[in-house]
Amino acid sequence: EAGVTQSPTHLIKTRGQQATLRCSPISGHTSVYWYQQALGLGLQFLLWYDEGEERNRGNFPPRFSGRQFPNYSSELNVNALELEDSALYLCASSFFVSRSAGELFFGEGSRLTVL
């Protein structure tokens, strides 16, 4: 069974540009989570989608947005890129919403570099 897949693996952009990252969850998983992992910092929660709806949002500015498609895949968009947006962006999926019932599975991430 395929795990969580993310694309692209690496992305280089310049300040002010837009970046789009994509994620395909494990088959059967309806929840998709996005996290930012900057060097030296813990994972920071960005967005949670379930059944096509945004369920929760982390403490990030509105230029971080996304969506979930009917097939449960998801897209993260970062507009007006800033240097500090350089980070590893991780996508994760789960079958259950509650942690008590299941595990969170992570993809290998998309490395975004903003020059």
Added chain:
Amino acid sequence: GESVGLHLPTLSVQEGDNSIINCAYSNSASDYFIWYKQESGKGPQFIIDIRSNMDKRQGQRVTVLLNKTVKHLSLQIAATQPGDSAVYFCAEGPMNSGYSTLTFGKGTMLLVSP
């Protein structure tokens, strides 16, 4: 892949040693804790979890200890192997809440020498 381990505390051990990785958490309301392993260029991988009604839980070669009094969590790895080299980090949060409420630690890099 690019390492996520820069600027992290590092624990260096010899193959066969036991390793202990520590994590201090800050939220007294947290009652669920998870340890993750992240190898270079890969996403985090679940290792073991523990609920606050327990103070110890064992898995395969790993043991998690929870001390709620001092808000401290530790991960013990027995007979450490080179394949255990990775960044390890803890996560905490309320049990009956979604993954979006987890708070993640910065992590510790474990280096295992043959």
